[in-house]
Structure formats: structure tokens, C-alpha cells
Amino acid sequence: MFGNETRITNIILLGFGDMTDFQILLFLIFLLIYIVAITGNVLMFILVIFDQHLHTPMYFFLGNISFLEVCYTSDIFPRMLLSFLTGNRILSFSSCLTQWYVCASLIVTECCLLCVMSYDRYLAVCKPLHYATMMKTQTCVQLAATSWINGFSVFLILLILILQLNFCGPNEIDHYFCDYAPILKLSCSDTRMMKQLSYVVAAMFTLSPFLLNLISYVYIIAAILKIPSTTGRKKAFSTCSSHLTLVTLFYGSIIIVYMLPKTEGKREMGKFSSLLYVVLPPLLNPFIYSLRNKEVKEALRKCLKKKGGPLPRGSSLLNSLCLGSLQPFPPRTRMIVV
Template sequence: MLGNETRITEIILLGFGELTDFQILLFLVFLVIYIVSISGNILIFVIVIFSQHLHTPMYFFLGNISFLDICYTSNILPRMLLALLTGNKVISFSNCLMQWYLVGSLLVTECCLLCAMSYDRYLAVCKPLHYVTMMKTQTCVKLAVTSWINGFTVFMILLILLLQLNFCGPNEIDHYFCDYFPILKLSCSDTKMIIQFGYLVDAMFTIPPFFLTLTSYVYIIATILKIPSTTGKQKAFSTCSSHLIVVSVFYGSLIIVYMLPKNEGKHDVTKFYSLLYIVLPPLLNPFVYTLRNKEVKEGLKNVIGKIVCYKLIP
């Protein structure tokens, strides 16, 4: 249906065109961010896989999030870097839809994975005697698989609905990546129903995980405060502090972007604020987990030791 009805074959992502004099500087900044994000998340992913003492539910979910962040940043930043370096802001319509589909699917998947991690931390702190029996390997795999399926299935429905629309111009999007509502503005069809459905999907697959995560940490903090010894409190909090920081950064950035009043004259502000959830979580996650976590540091030493031994021993 898309082939015969859609007149737009290419879309121009205006990106940061208003900052004409800073294109090279922006390129260098985002290049460093991309390299650090990719390197850090690949490192975490490798550490989790090859360190036996990290084969636990918490690090299983962490490995999933690191892999997700690798996919997430690779879906957006390389195309942005190309546009900044060469000035080529054109993307095919099909690639634009695919970029949006991957962004949305991975965002929903991360919401679900963070919720699963908070449930894991809740059991570890509040139900320690039942933790081993309740968080079995099979349970972790089911939670992770469900998270990935949720994200990619629900946005497949939205993608199918988008393909039913006519897109006859204009073909410019004032953004640095293809997002749902900017794409809908290019359609000459009636988009009222699909806009409402988009809001419904966002609410269904982001708000419940957020409140479940929030509820888990309310119980966790309440349980920690009941621990009589200061040492016990510090040890209990250390088991979930890294995840709490990641959750705060991720949901905090989403709330800042989507809870801001929508003002037609302030597209640029929203565009820049969106960098908070596009760039910040994948960039900070490796630092949060490596700099604040002794187990990950130990895993890094083990992996480096194995690499060194492999190179030294013929």
C-alpha cells in the first residue's frame, strides 16, 4: 500500500542546521560520545558474558541493557554524524520509518528491562530468603524475552498503521532523527486516530513499568531503613544504587522531554532536550556500573587478565 500511495521517497532531517557555524564542533562532540558509549557498553556486555561470578540475574539484565544501548546509539548517531560532517541530511522514507521503529521499540524494551531489574532488586533486598527460588535462570530469560517482544510487537502495529497513510509533503523534519509525531505531520491523511493511538501506546508501555519500578524502590528503601546497623544499610543500598541511578537518569530525561509544555515556537528546545534520553543513558550507564560496582571492576580485571594470558601463551 505504501508504494502506490506515498509520494515522498526521501526525507530531509534538518538536524542542527540552525547552528551552521558549529557543525564540525558538534560532529567532534557526538563522535566522542558515540565512541565512548559504544566502547563502554561493549565492554560491559563482554564482562557480563565472560565473568562467571557475574552470571547472576542482575548482571543478566545489565547485559541486555548494554546490548540494547549499543543498538540504540548505532541506530541514531552514525546517521547524525554523517549529516554533520558532509551536510547530507537526506534519508530515504523507508529508512526513516525503520529508524523510528527501532527507536520506539528499544525505548519500550528498556522500560520493561529496567522494571525487571527493579523487581530483581526488590526480591534481593526485601525477600532475600526467597530470592534464589524466585529468580531462577528460566524466570530471568522469560522476563527479558517478554521485554524485547513487547517493544518490537507493539511498534510493529504502529508501523503497519503508518504504512496505511498517504505522505504527499512536505518532506522536511526539524529533528536529527525520525520520530513518530514529526513523521505524522508529513501525512496528508487524517491522522487524528493514529495520533491518539500513539499516545495510548506510549502510556500503556511506559507508565506501568515506571510505576512498578517506583513501587519496587519504595519497598526497597523502606526495607533498608528498617535495617538496624549502618553497615547493613550501606551493603543493602549498594546492591541497588547503580540501578537506581540508571533508572533516575532514563525516566528523568523522558519526563523532562515529554512533560514539557508543547509550544509550536519552541521546536528547537524540545529537539535539544531529546538528547537527554537519546545520548545520556547509553553514555552514563557503563560509568555508573563500572565506577560504582566492585564486582564489575573485578570482572574487568579477570577479562583483561584472560586476554593478556592468551596473548602471552602461544
Template structure:
């Protein structure tokens, strides 16, 4: 029993029940997406660890994000795939809260990591002479640890507050995973305090990192435009173009899903538009970095060459 009195023990995730005839097609599509996302992000993570050429601050943070995306997709996709394959859409209330907590934890952490990466790019482009002294290994580790701890602690605070609520139903959520707002709608307690706190959390850990990231790139673009040679401008921009694309993709999808005005009549639109946030960043991040970064492409060639050599040698 959770909190003082919890009446719901199981939750029905309705998923994509309006697309009854497309369940198997959705299963195959999401299975391919999941496999590609897991494989791509795992490769990036392995590369960052074992390729000495990638032992730089930017790739250190990239490795953190790749590691995060592996856990993020593994938190949502297996349960969703099981529901599409078997039709079993029931999840226990405790597992539902756990799924939401992991999502919230990793989302806040990713916001912080992207902000830290933008600061890293700002130093690399705008203050190159001070870069090596300001972005030491210890500093990078501290910034990454702060990002992970921030996600863990602030999400834990919201979870503790949610456990104090009474949930008396109905026990249906018109979604394919346990998102924050749909869970709160099941509560028969006064949720004004936790909603106000969640707004503060969003402002501090989502909006603030976004504004800081935006500010960093304003300075970066201004500095790049001041470089006299076209070759110099292209080289400077290439050092942060991949990260800029990832930031745009991540925050763009979040803004579409959570920050645009919504109402009860737009629940279906909200559910399907959330696929932008759930699917696109983990799926496309590895491709964006591997296709636009020379170091990553060289590392991938080395790994594939080792695999081929290993298979050829008895």
C-alpha cells in the same frame, strides 16, 4: 510505494543547521560520545557473558540493556555523524521509518527491562530468602524475552498503522533523527486514531513500567530504613543504587523530552533536550555500573590484565 499513496520518497533531516559554524565541532563531540558509548556497553556485555562472577539475574538484565544500548546508538549516531561530516541530510522515507521503528522498539524494551530489574532488586532486598527460588535462570530468560517481544510487537503495530497513512509533505523534519511526532506531521491523512493508540502505548509500556519501578523502590527504601545497623543499610542500598541512578536518568530524560507540555514555538528546545534521552543513558550507564559495582570493576581488571598479558607474550 508505502500504503495506498505515498507522495514523499525522501526526507530532509535539518539536524543542527542553526549551528552552521559548529558542524565539525559537533561531529567530533558526537563521534567521541558514540565511541565511548559503544565501547563501554560492549565491555559490559562481554563481561556479563564471560565472567562467571557476573552470572546473576541483575547482571543478566544489565547485559541485555548494554546490548540494547549498542544497537540504539548505532541506529542514530552513524547517520547523524554522516550528515554533520558531509552535509548530506537527505534520508529515504523507508529508512526514516525504519530508524523510528528501531528507536521505538528499543525504547519500549528498555522500559520493560528497567522495570524487571527493579523487581529483581525488590526481591533481593525485601524477600532475600525467596530470591533464589523466584529468580531462576528460566524466569530471567522469560522476563527478558517478554521485554524484547513487547518492544518488537507494539512498535510493529504502530508501524503498520503508519504505513496506511498518506504522506504528502513538506518533506522536511526539524530534527537530527526520525522521531515519531515529526514524522506524523508530514501526513496529510487523519492521524487521530494512531495518536490515540500511541497514547495508550505510552501509558501501558512507559508510564506503567515507571510506576511499577517507582513502587518497587518505595518498598526497597522502606525495607532498607528498617535495617537496624548502618552497615546493613549501606550494604542493602549498594545492591540497587546503580540501577536507581540509571532509572532516574532514563525516565527523567524521557519526561523532560516527551511528557512536559510542548508547543510549536518550543521545537528547538524539544530537539536539543532530546539529546538528554539519546546521549546520556547509553554514555553514562557503563560508567555508573562499572564505578559503583565491585564485581564489574574486578571483571574489568581481569580483562585488561588478560589484554596486557596477551600483548606481552609473542
């Protein structure tokens, strides 16, 4: 690749191969998780697009995250489910790098989107009079596009650098998906620069958004505490509670997996702890918003009602699924605070 000789052509993902007696059980458990995560995020994405009551900046960014979670789970789960069902844990070296690149890029993109959402909540609570002019449709699209471009650009550079390394074995990864550190361990080249570069990337695109989230919520909480009435404080906090839960879940799982001290004796525990950010955010994000937000519950209620009732004449195939006469994404004048 890129002029270098790469002896490794296939990768063996050891996964949960030591649990040979539980492969079918693991297959059923992860298949259920995958189906629930895909269904919840696809439904949330569809509701955000077609229900005009969800045409606000916060739900626009939430729709981006739902689409991201669909891509994320589809990058990891199908290969893992196949290994449970068939016992085949071999994949090509290029497929392994592709899986890591997509997974890592989506994680950074989600960090950026959560940061953008915290900025949106900051404006909604701390600068409500300026909110409509500062969070226009064009601004929201630009912020979302920047998040996606950042995520996939930074790891494209790392991917090109990885392809310059020589990989001469072994070809076994003691994990259920291809991650950055296990891939570097397979290289017989000097990887010290690559490890240092990964720390720089993590600080810039993971830690920095996390700190910006914290700063935003310091200002938000301070503004909420200044509200004189208890009802006003509860109402203001309710506009941020779902996003705050999302941030806590995502960064909490990342911190547990990557920042807590690791020992050789806890290698298997590390493999299971990584399930925190692989499984929990995609699985719980739709429920966090659907259970805590009246707008989403109302949109879902209308969707189910339209699905069970008579369809309007001339409705399209998409409408016939459950969307009825819901309108497309609104002009910028409808982008209002939730």
C-alpha cells in the same frame, strides 16, 4: 506501500543545519560520544557474558541493556554523523520509518528491562530467602525475552498503521532523527486516531513500567529502613543504588523531553533537550555500574591483566582479546543474589 499511494519518497532531516559554522565541531563531539558509548556498552556486555562472577540475574539484565544501548546509538548516530560530515540530510522514507521503529521499540524494551530489574532488586532485598528459587536462569531468560518481544511487537502494529496513511508533503523534519510526531505531521491523512493510540501505548509500556519501578522501590526502601544496623542498611541500599540511578537518568530524561509543556518559541530547545535521552543513558550507563560496583571493577581489572599477560595455550581468538579462561553463562545453580 500496502496499496496506498505515497508521494513522499525522501525525507530531509534538518537536524542542526542552522549551525553551519559548527558542523565539524558537532561531528567531532558526537563521534567521541558515539565511540565512548559503544566501547563502554560493548565492554560491559562482554564482561557480563564471560566473567563468571557477573553471572547473576542483575548483571544478566544489565547485559541486555548494554546490548540494547549499542543498537540504540547505532540506529541514530551514524546517520547524524554523516550529515555533519557531508551535509547530506536526505534519507529514504522507508529508512526514516525504520529508524523510528527501531528507536521506539528499543526505548519500550528498556522500560520493560528496567522494570524487570526493579523486580529483581525487590526480591533480593525484601524476599532474600526466596530469591534463588524465584530468579532462576530460565525465569531471567523468559523475563528478558518478554521485554524484547513487547518492545518490538507493539510498534510493529503502529508501523503497519502508519503505512496505511497517505504522505503528500512537505518532506522536511525539523529534527536530527525520525521521531513519531514529526512523521505524523508529514501525513495528509487524518492522524487523530494515531495520536490517541500513541498515548495508549505510552501509558501501557512506558508509564506502567515507571509506576511499577516506583512501587518496587517503595517496598525496597521500607524494607531497608527496618534493618537495625547502619552497616546493614548501607549494604542493602548499595545493591540497588546503581539501578536506581539508571532508572532516574532514563525516566528523568524522557519526562523532560516529552512531558514538560512545549511552546512554538522553544522548538529549538526541544531539539536539544531530546539529546538527554539520546546521549546520556547510553553514555553514562556503563560508567554508573563500573564505578559503583566492585564486581564490575574486579572483572575489568582481570580483563586488563589477562590482556597484558601471557595467554594460555590453545586459547581462542576471543580469549586472546582479554577474556582468557573465563567460562560461559553458568547453570542455574550459579544465579545468586549480588
